[in-house]
Amino acid sequence: MKRLYRTLRFQLLFRSLAILALLLCFIGGTQYMFMTRTMYENQAISIQSDINSMDQSVWRSIKSLARSETPAHPNLIYPGVTVAFINQSYKMSVLSEDPNAGAAPSFPKKVYRDALTDTMALHYQVAHNKAGEEIIVVFQAISVDGRQAGVVQMSTLTQPLNDSLFRQISIFAVLSFAALVIGLFVFLPVIRLTLKPLSRIVRLMGDIHAGSLDKRLPIDKRQAEIESLGISINQMLERIETSFQAEKEEKERIRQFVSDASHELRTPLTSIHGCIEMLMRGAAEKPEQKEKALQSMYAESARANKLIEDLLFLAKIDRVPSFEMKKGALGDVILEMEAQLKLLARNRKLEFFVDQKIEAVFDKDKMKQAILNLFYNAVQHTDEDTGVITVSLQKDGGIMLMIADNGTGIAPEHVPHLFDRFYRAETSRSRQSGGAGLGLAITKTIIDSHNGTIEVKSEQGKGSVFIIRLPG
Numbered sequence: 433m434k435r436l437y438r439t440l441r442f443q444l445l446f447r448s449l450a451i452l453a454l455l456l457c458f459i460g461g462t463q464y465m466f467m468t469r470t471m472y473e474n475q476a477i478s479i480q481s482d483i484n485s486m487d488q489s490v491w492r493s494i495k496s497l498a499r500s501e502t503p504a505h506p507n508l509i510y511p512g513v514t515v516a517f518i519n520q521s522y523k524m525s526v527l528s529e530d531p532n533a534g535a536a537p538s539f540p541k542k543v544y545r546d547a548l549t550d551t552m553a554l555h556y557q558v559a560h561n562k563a564g565e566e567i568i569v570v571f572q573a574i575s576v577d578g579r580q581a582g583v584v585q586m587s588t589l590t591q592p593l594n595d596s597l598f599r600q601i602s603i604f605a606v607l608s609f610a611a612l613v614i615g616l617f618v619f620l621p622v623i624r625l626t627l628k629p630l631s632r633i634v635r636l637m638g639d640i641h642a643g644s645l646d647k648r649l650p651i652d653k654r655q656a657e658i659e660s661l662g663i664s665i666n667q668m669l670e671r672i673e674t675s676f677q678a679e680k681e682e683k684e685r686i687r688q689f690v691s692d693a694s695h696e697l698r699t700p701l702t703s704i705h706g707c708i709e710m711l712m713r714g715a716a717e718k719p720e721q722k723e724k725a726l727q728s729m730y731a732e733s734a735r736a737n738k739l740i741e742d743l744l745f746l747a748k749i750d751r752v753p754s755f756e757m758k759k760g761a762l763g764d765v766i767l768e769m770e771a772q773l774k775l776l777a778r779n780r781k782l783e784f785f786v787d788q789k790i791e792a793v794f795d796k797d798k799m800k801q802a803i804l805n806l807f808y809n810a811v812q813h814t815d816e817d818t819g820v821i822t823v824s825l826q827k828d829g830g831i832m833l834m835i836a837d838n839g840t841g842i843a844p845e846h847v848p849h850l851f852d853r854f855y856r857a858e859t860s861r862s863r864q865s866g867g868a869g870l871g872l873a874i875t876k877t878i879i880d881s882h883n884g885t886i887e888v889k890s891e892q893g894k895g896s897v898f899i900i901r902l903p904g
Contacts, residue, residue, distance in 0.1 A: 440630070444623050445616070452615050456608040464601055471593045472568055476556035479513070479570040479586050512588055518544050519582040533588050534561035537569060547571040547583045558590065566590045629658045633665065645673035685853075693743060693854070700732035700739075707732075742870040746853070746877065755795040755881055762833070762902075763788035763825050765796060769803060773823070776804075776811055780819035785826070792831050792904045794882055802878040805871040806835045806898045813839035813896065831904040834897055841892040850888055851876040 515528040516536035522544055526536050537559050547555045555571040569587040573580060629652040640647050648669065649662045707725040715721035748754065763786045774782055803823075810821045814837045822836040842850065849855045854869040879886045883903055890896035 441623055441627055444627075445619050448619050448623070449612055449615055453608075453612060456611065460601065460604050460608065463604065464597070467597055467600060471597060472556070472558060472590065473554070475568055475588075475590075475593060476554055476570050479568075479588070480554055480556075480572055483570070483572045483574070483584055483586065514587045516585040516587075517582055518585060520548070520580065524585075530588070533567060534563055534565065536585060536587060537561065537567070539569070539571075539585075543571065544583045548573045548580060559587075561587075566594070568593075626655075629655060630661075633658070633662065637665070640669070645669055645676060688854070693739075697736060697739060700736040703732040704729050739870070742874060745874060746870065755798060757793050757795055757882075759791060759793045760796065761788060761790065762792045762794060762799070762831065763790050765799060766803065766823060766825060766833075769800060772804075773807055776807060777819075777821060778811075779816050780811065780814055780821055783820065783822040785822070785824035787826050790825055790827060790831055790904070792902050794902070795878075798878045798881070802875045802900070803833075803835070805875045806900075809871060809898075810835055810837035810839065810896070813837060813841075815839070827904075828901075831902040833900040833902070836895065836897040838895040841894055842888070842890040842896055843892060847888060847890060851886070 512530050512532060513528070514526070514530045514533040514536045517525045517527055519525075522541050524536065524538060529535060539557070539559075543555070543557070551573040557569050557571075559567055559569055561567050566589070567587045568590050569585060572584050572586075573582070574584050575581060633649055636647065636649055648666045651662045651666075652658050707729045711722065711725050715725055766786050767784070767788065770784065807821065807823070811819075814821060818838075820838045822834070824832075824834045824836075826832055846855075851872050852869075853873040855873075876886055879900055879902075885901045887899050887901075888896060889899070
């Protein structure tokens with residue numbers, strides 16, 4: 433039951449009926465005051481009209497009766513009405529006293545003076561007789577033979593008026609109650625129909641959970657508020673779905689990263705372990721086998737050390753990127769590396785097309801590392817004797833650095849994943865050459881930190897081009 437009181441449907445119904453009830457009470461109260469005033473005023477006008485319609489002979493009779501000490505018969509003037517005459521000296525003479533209306537009440541002189549002064553206006557007051565009953569008293573100035581004689585005061589009970597008013601208000605109260613009952617049965621289905629889209633949203637939201645975030649609410653354009661709510665909820669669901677998907681992908685990347693890192697570290701450790709076993713079995717006594725084992729252990733330990741350094745670099749970049757960005761000539765940096773690059777290239781042909789005037793904001797050491805990674809990748813995929821590697825730097829809207837080779841190229845299915853961590857297009861060759869699939873990932877991280885972009889264009893059998901674009 434408590435839950436019912438908290439429902440939007442019940443609250444709307446209750447508030448609608450409460451507003452209707454208050455409105456009916458306001459109308460009833462206003463009607464009561466208006467009808468009371470109108471009925472009293474009409475009664476006063478009716479009495480005044482009766483007074484004004486009397487013949488002059490009646491006024492003479494009233495004037496003569498006023499001089500008499502004995503009151504007239506109660507029904508002589510007007511049945512149900514107590515009549516009194518007030519002369520110009522404000523002396524009252526009771527002319528007719530109705531037992532129901534009671535004795536004629538007396539009023540301040542100002543009341544009679546106003547009636548004598550403004551003879552055309554309606555003068556009346558609501559008072560109470562000695563029995564405490566409400567009466568209406570009308571004052572009307574009279575003239576006899578063209579001269580003011582005084583004021584006729586007529587009073588009668590308002591009980592008949594109040595009874596009529598009570599009947600009217602009772603009828604209105606019954607009709608108002610009926611309107612509330614009808615409103616209850618009318619508002620309930622109307623509110624239910626109005627809230628139907630909202631109920632549908634609540635029901636569908638209850639069906640949505642982490643495994644069904646692809647569901648969307650139907651948009652009801654008949655109600656602007658419901659339409660806006662539906663659109664907002666759908667946008668929220670889309671953001672949550674994207675967030676969940678990103679979290680899922682991130683967890684998968686972390687899992688894959690840990691798996692790949694473990695695998696990459698296990699390979700050199702296994703090799704070193706095998707060499708140690710070989711030495712322990714007697715190879716240490718044979719110089720050739722000993723030398724080969726030591727060289728293998730050195731190469732594998734160097735590979736493991738390089739892998740760990742790369743992993744630490746990526747972890748540091750991901751956590752707190754630390755770059756010393758300075759403005760300088762990027763072309764000079766590339767030319768400084770010429771000797772080192774030629775050493776790596778060995779017999780391969782190396783071409784430089786560098787504009788030394790180009791300046792950029794960059795971290796010198798990190799940019800060198802990115803260039804070395806791309807150059808080393810080109811060396812790995814080109815023939816030692818026929819390979820050609822081209823390094824160019826030029827202006828193209830921004831700054832464009834290209835490293836191209838005429839090597840084996842990259843298959844189209846591998847291109848989208850080249851910058852993923854531990855990704856290798858040619859697993860066997862990469863392992864033999866010592867690569868762990870982190871070089872291009874590190875390069876992309878460095879370029880991203882420089883607000884730049886990196887892309888690759890490749891064709892199998894013809895070579896590859898890595899293009900770095902930097903702002904400038």
